[in-house]
Amino acid sequence: MSRVGILTCGGDCPGLNAAIRAVTRKLIISYDFEVLGVKNGYDGLIEGDVQPLSMYSVSGVLPRGGTILGTSRTEPFNVKNGVETILENLKRFEIDSLVVIGGKAAINSANQLSEHGIKLVCIPSTIDNDVYGTDVTLGFDTAVNVATKAIDMIHTTAESHHRIMVVELMGLNSGWIATYAGLAGGADCILIPEVEFTIDETAALLKKRHKRRKFSIVVVAEGANPADVEDYKTSLNKQDALGNTYFCSIGEFVGAELAKRTGMETRVTTLGYIQRGGSPSVPDRILASRLGVAAANKIKNKEFSVVVGIKGNDIIATPLKNVTGKIKQVNPEMYNTAAAFFG
Template identity: 45%
Template sequence: MQKIAVLTSGGDAPGMNAAIRAVVRRGISYGMEVYGIYHGYAGLMEGQIEPMNVGSVGDIIQRGGTILHSSRSEKFKTEEGQQEAIAQLKAKEIEGLVVIGGDGSFRGAQNLADKGFPTIGIPGTIDNDIPGTEVTLGFDTAVNTVIEAIDKIRDTATSHERIFVVEVMGRHCGDIALWAGLSGGAESILIPEVDFDMKEVTYRLLEGNKRGKKHSIIIVAEGVCPAAEIAQMIKEEAGLETRVTVLGHVQRGGSPTAFDRMLGSRLGAKAVDLLREGQTGKMVGIQRNRIAVVDFADVFSGKHSIDLDMYELGKSLSI
């Protein structure tokens, strides 16, 4: 294999640039030509494919987001769109593709692999919701961003003796809320995977008040319900005033942590190795801190599960 390409798709995640850098430089170290595809699958269908060299990925390992930009494409989900994409790759004589993204991006990669085009996936999503890998690219940075925000919010919560409800990302997966809530000392953590009892939440707040505690932090994943609704429930149930903070897309940005830079570098290099070995239709991930290679079929049939022991630990430590 002499020519390969790399693209990023779906939501951006810190560490994607580290992975791009690793793909490009690992490929060049093998004597390959490496191309960058801009704006995800939409850019691929439009032929936004440019050659990359060592300098193209210089000074990017510390940058958040993705230098290749990203997008979502409905057209690529069609047979016509996929054939257009393959035609663009073949026109450049590209023989293999690395896709960095989440579940939707992987399904697009699998479609290409099923049509005979060698494709390898790297899990890049802050939600940490991809089966087959214990951690996804960008998750660690997102959690640290949330913890930094919690620490600052707690300062003002203490000063004004208030309850703050902080909404974090996670429609179907509560990993960000769980990890950040436990690490940030939140009094309650509400996640989509576990039904919550508002009476228990308010009871903990009222019991804290009896002990003289005047401030609390409640972390809620967006998939549970809007933070404003939780705040209203607390007011109705316990008569307590709250303030709401929705962190939103700030969780996606920022310089990646050392962990995400290392993870992107490891996974990017391994993806190139797999293409060079003739493998396709697979994801590179992490299991027990070692690189694991997982078939896309196993990724799609698997189910990400929350660590309930961590959830119970968070409840026991926030008394």
């Protein structure tokens, strides 16, 4: 009887439990495989922390956020003897193959492990939606819904108090959440890593808008970087006892600079980790179920070293080597659509 290990790695997101459930149920019901849950990502493979998964284990987890297996950001190749220990533990627990659920870093590590002969299949999960090999990653839809709801709520107070409201969303290397939530929430300006911008241009846009409307919503991804400043030089920055500067967040910086350059009252909301939490949306539950079943089928058919994803409405599989080391960024057409509503 084949034995498969499942692990969740990297940042958590809604839909992980739904994916664990789908893989487990498909492997047990359709193929009579044994399934083990690896605790806390690659840490569990290194420490030998595994537990059996059964139909009972995954009962009721479909609507739950987070991951019942726990997660970590450990990368095995950064741990002394990490790969050797993983190989020993796979042999010790008689694990034939793995299903790795995670984002870019987890998939990069999985690719390296596959080069050491480990049989595995990956499911892309990150609210950032920045993994190649799939149109949408697990968790993205829920995060966009959370962010859009927040923008809707902030919109009313912005209008009531005639303020510029800056909303900082997650997205260090790509602005998918900011673009989608900003478009859906009626943002007057969206700042993302993919598109160069200056504070002066942004301020000019808002001053022009305020001749007609006395409030604005500015959505900024955490990785956005203004081209007209070298550092975030603002009174919001702090220094430690040794004189080292701790720069404020991009949202705080943009808010402070817009207030200074427009003369308008400005407030900043950093949405933070609420974007990762809560029950997965219906699309995320369905995507998790489809990708989980697809991963189980790949394991059964011995089609390893792939990332299962979705293209249009079709489930696809992309070789790991074609996914690793890349960042899927917002395409110009999508951003230009959002930009049509700026100002």
